[in-house]
Structure formats: C-alpha cells, structure tokens
Amino acid sequence: DTAVSQTPKYLVTQMGNDKSIKCEQNLGHDTMYWYKQDSKKFLKIMFSYNNKELIINETVPNRFSPKSPDKAHLNLHINSLELGDSAVYFCASSQRALAHEQFFGPGTRLTVL
Amino acid sequence: GIQVEQSPPDLILQEGANSTLRCNFSDSVNNLQWFHQNPWGQLINLFYIPSGTKQNGRLSATTVATERYSLLYISSSQTTDSGVYFCAVERDYKLSFGAGTTVTVRA
Incomplete structure (x- = not known):
C-alpha cells in the first residue's frame, strides 16, 4: 500500500537513448510533481500537474516530456539522454496545488553512460 | 526566486546529544516542510x-x-537520525529546497 510509487528504481542507459519513468499515487491527490536531485543532493522542481493539467514547467529542456494520463499517474519521458541527465528523479503528490503537504516517492536513480 | 538557506551544512553528533538546525527563507511562503533523507535516499x-x-x-x-x-x-540523537535534513518552502505552487544539513550521529 505504497502511497507514491515509482518504476524503475534504477535505470542505466547509454547516451542518446530514450527512457521513461513511471509514477503512481494512491492518495487521491489532485497534484503531482517531478523533482530532480543532482550529485550534490540539491533538489529542484521540474514539472507540476494539477488535475492532469501542466501548471509548472521550470525551464526544463524540451527533451523532457511529462505525461499525465489521469490524476493518479504522472510519467516522465526523456529523449536523447545526455550525461548531465544522470541524477535521482523524485515524483511527489499533494492534495491540492497550493499550501498542501507534498509526499515523495522513493526516487529513480538514472545513470547515463 | 525564493532563497532558502540552511545551517549548519554539516553536523557531527555523539549519540544522545541534542541539536538545532536552522532554515532561513527570503520571502513570504504558503507552506514549509522538513524532510529527512535517509542513507538509502528516501x-x-x-x-x-x-x-x-x-x-x-x-x-x-x-x-x-x-x-x-x-x-x-533533534533531542537525544540516535544513529538512525543520520542523513540529510532538508527544509523546503512552498511559493508559486512549488517547493524550493535548501541545500540541506548533513547530520552524522556517532555511537
């Protein structure tokens, strides 16, 4: 009964490949997010979706495309992977978009070789 | 954007010690959360x-x-308290994180 789940947990791939990370939440929340944690452990917002609509796109390269098929899912697709994309990607959700506690998934460690 | 500063950046404690971590932020916020990132990254x-x-x-x-x-x-610290503590503030529909305080508790 994991609240926010992500798959896969680890992803190792070659430069230039396309990959996807999946996220699901069973909390009944309206809002979902993607965050990136770099090698220095700094966490930064990438995207936010509220009721399947994009509300934040934080100057992320257009090689990154989030897709929200329904309120419970927010997937992240990355085209033409680069070495600098190596990081841990966290999915999160909150009940509403404003002033509500955010809950994080376990993270996906992406390594681009 | 909003600036979030955490101090100290690193903290080494003997088991049983107490400590205080600080988070300063540069503007009004809707929400503030504290997180613990454990050694497994959660x-x-x-x-x-x-x-x-x-x-x-x-x-x-x-x-x-x-x-x-x-x-x-953190009072009466235990080795399981080790990890990185993040402060995050919400403004404009997103959380902005501080750089974290890395806490090491020694037995």
Whole structure:
C-alpha cells in the first residue's frame, strides 16, 4: 500500500537513448510533481500537474516530456539522454496545488553512460 | 526566486546529544516542510509547519513566518537520525529546497 510509487528504481542507459519513468499515487491527490536531485543532493522542481493539467514547467529542456494520463499517474519521458541527465528523479503528490503537504516517492536513480 | 538557506551544512553528533538546525527563507511562503533523507535516499516527511510549533517524538519544529525562519530540534540523537535534513518552502505552487544539513550521529 505504497502511497507514491515509482518504476524503475534504477535505470542505466547509454547516451542518446530514450527512457521513461513511471509514477503512481494512491492518495487521491489532485497534484503531482517531478523533482530532480543532482550529485550534490540539491533538489529542484521540474514539472507540476494539477488535475492532469501542466501548471509548472521550470525551464526544463524540451527533451523532457511529462505525461499525465489521469490524476493518479504522472510519467516522465526523456529523449536523447545526455550525461548531465544522470541524477535521482523524485515524483511527489499533494492534495491540492497550493499550501498542501507534498509526499515523495522513493526516487529513480538514472545513470547515463 | 525564493532563497532558502540552511545551517549548519554539516553536523557531527555523539549519540544522545541534542541539536538545532536552522532554515532561513527570503520571502513570504504558503507552506514549509522538513524532510529527512535517509542513507538509502528516501525522503521522509518530518513536519508540515507553515507556522507555529509541532512535536513528533524526539523531533520538534518551530516556524516563525513573520521573521522568515524555521528551526528543527533533534533531542537525544540516535544513529538512525543520520542523513540529510532538508527544509523546503512552498511559493508559486512549488517547493524550493535548501541545500540541506548533513547530520552524522556517532555511537
């Protein structure tokens, strides 16, 4: 009964490949997010979706495309992977978009070789 | 954007010691959260505390929103408290994180 789940947990791939990370939440929340944690452990917002609509796109390269098929899912697709994309990607959700506690998934460690 | 500063950047404690972590932020916020990132990388919610004081076991937190800071207190620290503690503030529909305080508790 994991609240926010992500798959896969680890992803190792070659430069230039396309990959996807999946996220699901069973909390009944309206809002979902993607965050990136770099090698220095700094966490930064990438995207936010509220009721399947994009509300934040934080100057992320257009090689990154989030897709929200329904309120419970927010997937992240990355085209033409680069070495600098190596990081841990966290999915999160909150009940509403404003002033509500955010809950994080376990993270996906992406390594681009 | 909003600036979030955490201090100290690193903290080494002997088991049983108490400590205080600080988070300063540069503008008014809708929400403030404290997280613990354990050695396995999991982000664990500690407190949702836009203002006031909360306690959960050996941990407590205080946010003084008018003065733009929050404090996290760890009492009687245990080795399982080791990890990185993040403060994050919400403004404009997103959380902005501080750089974290890395806590090492030695037995």
